Amino acid sequence: MRPGAAFRRSSRYRPSLICWLFAVTTALEDCWRTRIAKFSRFLSTAANSTSIVRKISLACNHVKACAILELRCEPMQLFMPAKPQPNLDFLRQAISLATRNVTSGNGGPFGAVVVRDGKVIAEGVNIVTATKDPTAHGEVTAIRNACKALNSFSLAGCQLYSSCEPCPMCLAASHWARLDAVFFAASAEDAAKAGFDDEFLYAEFRKNASERLLPQAQLLRGEAWSSFAAWIASTNKIPY
Numbered sequence: 001m002r003p004g005a006a007f008r009r010s011s012r013y014r015p016s017l018i019c020w021l022f023a024v025t026t027a028l029e030d031c032w033r034t035r036i037a038k039f040s041r042f043l044s045t046a047a048n049s050t051s052i053v054r055k056i057s058l059a060c061n062h063v064k065a066c067a068i069l070e071l072r073c074e075p076m077q078l079f080m081p082a083k084p085q086p087n088l089d090f091l092r093q094a095i096s097l098a099t100r101n102v103t104s105g106n107g108g109p110f111g112a113v114v115v116r117d118g119k120v121i122a123e124g125v126n127i128v129t130a131t132k133d134p135t136a137h138g139e140v141t142a143i144r145n146a147c148k149a150l151n152s153f154s155l156a157g158c159q160l161y162s163s164c165e166p167c168p169m170c171l172a173a174s175h176w177a178r179l180d181a182v183f184f185a186a187s188a189e190d191a192a193k194a195g196f197d198d199e200f201l202y203a204e205f206r207k208n209a210s211e212r213l214l215p216q217a218q219l220l221r222g223e224a225w226s227s228f229a230a231w232i233a234s235t236n237k238i239p240y
Helices: 003-009 013-026 032-046 050-057 062-079 088-103 138-150 168-176 188-193 198-205 221-233
Strands: 111-116 119-125 158-164 181-186
Touching: 088 111, 088 119, 088 138, 088 158, 088 181, 111 138, 119 138, 138 158, 138 168, 158 188, 168 198, 188 198
Parallel strands: 158 181
Antiparallel strands: 111 119, 111 158
């Protein structure tokens, strides 16, 4: 009897086959993330495995086997966390802050807001010249204000809306703040046209330390480890 005929006579093989494949993969790992990833790889490999194809052929023909293999995407979609969806009103608010910052003479054309649960909890604008602080970019200022408002050094559960693509410093600050997402309007190329060339910094970071324009050198590495040793041994530290 041909495999296709067997499949048509009894559809019970389809669910049993999927259960068999998933059960084998489930036993590999307790962590559901790793389990789903291995499940996907396992099914992908099955298409090229003679022994497994023989098992599949007992239940279905080639076309229907491919249809079953396509099911590998569905479990992953069920467990993938939803990505934060941008709200353009918050982005427009950041743009408005940037424009007002320029017209008021307060600083550069950059503004940002931090949002949590659909509400703005902090704003920030570029105040580099006003405060004589080269790190006081719009995004950094917004992050600082948000941390003060929440009395926390973590902004997990929050999103940052910026009038422009963050510079390397602001992007790093966004990571350190544990933001869920960053949404921006103008690009780094747009900023370069106005005299703010962040692309230069991105290019510098892609070079080896010895090739960068800003001289850098590592010294006293052995002695410096004492600081990390003290941190590791500390019993009253607050990990961040």
